[in-house]
Amino acid sequence: MGRPNRPKLDRELIARAAVDLVDEHGMGALTMRALATRLDVRGPSLYNHVSSKEELLDAITVVITREIDRAPLDDPDWRVGIAAFARGYRAAYLRHPDALPVIARRPVSTEQALSAYDAVARTLTRIGLPPAEAAEFSAALDYLVVGSVIETYEEGFTRPAEEYRAEYPSLADSLAAGDRDTLNARGFETGLGLLLDGLASRLGN
Amino acid sequence: MGRPNRPKLDRELIARAAVDLVDEHGMGALTMRALATRLDVRGPSLYNHVSSKEELLDAITVVITREIDRAPLDDPDWRVGIAAFARGYRAAYLRHPDALPVIARRPVSTEQALSAYDAVARTLTRIGLPPAEAAEFSAALDYLVVGSVIETYEEGFTRPAEEYRAEYPSLADSLAAGDRDTLNARGFETGLGLLLDGLASRLGN
């Protein structure tokens, strides 16, 4: 076949297709050959653009972290801004839950992510938090977001609440007391609210 | 060779060896053959005890979640108890950071983990939190623990703080303001403290 008239691939196209493939069929479906097929190309052709699967995963990370939007942090009300940012951050990851375990441990390199972290730090120091504590709060917020997407508390309990009652009555009560479908989101909102409440009282309001 | 005089393997032994292998050399080093070699056995022999690698990962999850200790929750001071429990929970996962991405998404099945969740729910309802909110708080605490182990905020920033200053000054300030080595732990402690503060004020103390 030889070199095509117009390039059929580029790194960006490959990365986006990989994200789609993972979103649709899970990480297990992400093979170089399957990805190539989806791009109408043969497996080894991908290596003209990414040097290994590891690098492909880096590229996926870039695509996904670019979705993080720091704009909400411009809100004059810091509490509103941080809450909206955190929800948007979580929403971005929730669009790609199967990819998260693989991206969560990679370094932050996109302009979007770094400038979001910068905006969080700026917001926190602006309202009077010492810089060291700003980093700590930012980390805690991050942990809540990543944890809530990766762990999905609700899915950890595969059985109906009643089946836990005999051995774990308090757990059964707590699971039965609310809508199971919304538990992850409620857990996140609870955590977010408590972090912000704590921050407000730390600042003496 | 044929059947050995005394069985050389059992599921538990295999699972523990797999955890050790992952702890020492990372998930990438966990292959059926490598695990077998470590156990002085040939690869396929493992299949007499686990039916697939997926099942091996389930077994790993069991080994690790068994390390979760609910005992601290018996402390008469709920705040002390929950804090100590959360720290122990995190410490258990921190002993196996490379395994965490693969276990975080699996259902909770061990008696240790379920009874820990039950004890958290019991503690929270005992101090007056409605059951639905107990589940939410428990989820939030979980997210903080899992997120703090898996994401390691500090490692996300590979460069020295000063290199971020030109483009991300607030981020650089916040990173430079504290000891980088302890940032993950401080972020976790901050989150934990704020969650507990928020809980206390929710309960009206």
Add this chain to the structure above:
DNA sequence: GTCCTCAAACTAACTAAGTAAGTTTTATTC
């Protein structure tokens, strides 16, 4: 315009890993 070089697709093939099939020897049960 021709030539050279490089880019970007290809085919073929290697290696490693998960796993299935079938063999052997030993423990256990009747």
Add this chain to the structure above:
DNA sequence: GAATAAAACTTACTTAGTTAGTTTGAGGAC
């Protein structure tokens, strides 16, 4: 003591990541 099942083995299949070498077209240098 014979039959059965367990638990190791060897062999070998499939799939996936990757490398090597091939082909053809694009783009710049003279």
